[in-house]
Amino acid sequence: MSTTCVGMLDVRKFLLALFTDLAADKNYSKCFRAARKELHRFFWRIRQDDRRKVFVEALLFDTNGNYPHCQEIDELLQEFQLSGVLSRPNPTYKYNDIAITGTPSATEFKVRLSPEEKQLYAEILDEFKKELGVPSAE
């Protein structure tokens, strides 16, 4: 038996890359909406897409509830919250503020992508910004 969890590490790096790239875009505020259902659905859609699931293949979704839910995403968000990468300012808790604009892990993740994967990643980032990002003007 071996007990490595390489898949989840890659997902972690992928999420970090998404968040930091969103934070680096001047057209958007350095945050994304803390909308649970939408967030889980967003990653569920990627997981269901044969072209793009490569980034989140390690995620397992529970589809028996009233929306697809992934425990690992919640755990990772809590972890980013704990480390200070994200913070949910009270009293509204409506947004996840992104406190950093880059990490070695996110850079390492993007460097390893093939040209085709880079294209897919850019598509996902674009969708993420549109669906969960907050345009700077807001």
Place this chain on the structure above:
Amino acid sequence: MEGPEVLDDFQARVNQIVESALGAYDPKRRAKEKSIRDAVWGTSRYYSWEVAILDSPLLQRLRDIRQTGLAYLVYPTALHTRFDHTLGMVAVVSRIVRSINDKHPQRPDLLIQHADHLRVRLSALLHDVGHSCLSHVSEVIFGGSDEFRALTRHVNALFGVTPKPHEIMSWLVVRSTPFQDFIRRLAEKRILPEDVCKPEDVEAMANNIIGYRKDPSTKFLADIVNGPMDADKLDYLVRDAYFAGPTVVYDLERFLQTVDAIEYPREQADAREAPKVVRLSIPIEGVTALEQIIISKLMLFSYLYHHHKIRCVEGMYHEALKRWIEQAKEGKKAGALPPLDHPVCFLALSDRSLLPDAWPPEVGGDRVAGEIVSMLTRRELYKRALVISRLFIVGHDTDQSAKTGFDKLFECGRDLHASDALRQQIVERAREIMKSKRYKEQTRELAKKLQLAHVLLDIPRSPTVEETEGVMVPISSQADRADQRFVPLTDVFPIEKWVDAYNAIKWRGHVFALEEAVPFVNAAALETLRGIPYQLTFTAQATDLCKIPEPIRPDYTLGIT
């Protein structure tokens, strides 16, 4: 191996173990049901067929699996077992079922029929048969293996559920051919009623354990066994607190008074085609009782599950177990220890399998695992060498590099190889400090003795509070109102905010080490974590909490500028 192949492989191995447990067991027919007294729920009654299953080696094994693993080394009375918890859960199942039925005398579609009640009780009776030695202590190891991850992926693909490893193992046991044969024997001997012994009944019982129902209109039955507010939780929260000692209270009576089988709203777009979904939920006036349950769970994380000494003993045990598995993989035999070259091997173990009597002092030339196990027997525990918390990191709130470094540490906690590499760095640095001129007279021997297994890095995951996930709360207590409105439970009770607060204040990671090495490991850890890629500087509190009699301040260590 992936997909159906991996399931077939696991099932074949589980079949063998269940066969050896049940093959020779001859269940006796009892004339009547049996009353069993329990410290938590008082006297409860169990049907004769339940007693026949309880008496089988499959269930008796649970008497030798402690519910809270090695927590008894910290809370001496936490000696309760999976067997006790199983009995308690069955008792709670019946209370939930009766409570639901009392509410729906006019709604046969929501009334739980007697046969369903019996099946849910049987699922509860069998829900923990997949546990192995010291419960979650070994579950982390077998559940984290590549083979088990592949199985979990397949189960997820088949049913859309994400059960815990022991639940998948229990599911495999119940759906195994020898277990189905056993159920048939019980029916032939007229021990088990005919209406709960058909193959599809056994399949439904197994599926309840992983929280799956083929028919979503009966999903609430699986919810009683494995769901956001299941009987499992209602029992273990009270039981763990009762036997460990900390006071944790919730209002079970209020919960039972309000919990119900509730038809969920359908999504607007596909309202007509969507099947009817009935889940276990609680109307808005009962949410306080559910809040108490969830807060109790968070409190138990603080008192028990994340208690630093419990994390330490579990970490020590994992070190020993990992070494044993490595030896088994290389084909080396470890005395009386059974081989552990596949996750299913754990199903044959109970707590006594891993006691020092079974554990030879040397496994394949490695003495460290044996040494750790005998230390645990003597309760000689590693001590805290560094306490990690965001509160103890200089500039954590303001400095981006501190946040990035802290995040890197969390990443390291998820990556066995990175974690081992960091521990190795700390060990090597500690050895250097020990050998430095200032200390070498006293610590030369210690420097030789110190090994990787003597230093542990513990980065616990944030508590998981899945109780609120996807739960919809009806605004009115009249569940069958046509115009019923629902809100997500998270709107009424925003649990994430509680978890955020818990994490900010209560979460702790640790470096643990062999007691005599603690001052050196402390200095080495401080220095290592100050270097690239972590770049973390800790406040004095991170060391002070370790209660080191004579700490070595980092100024004294070599290489500090």
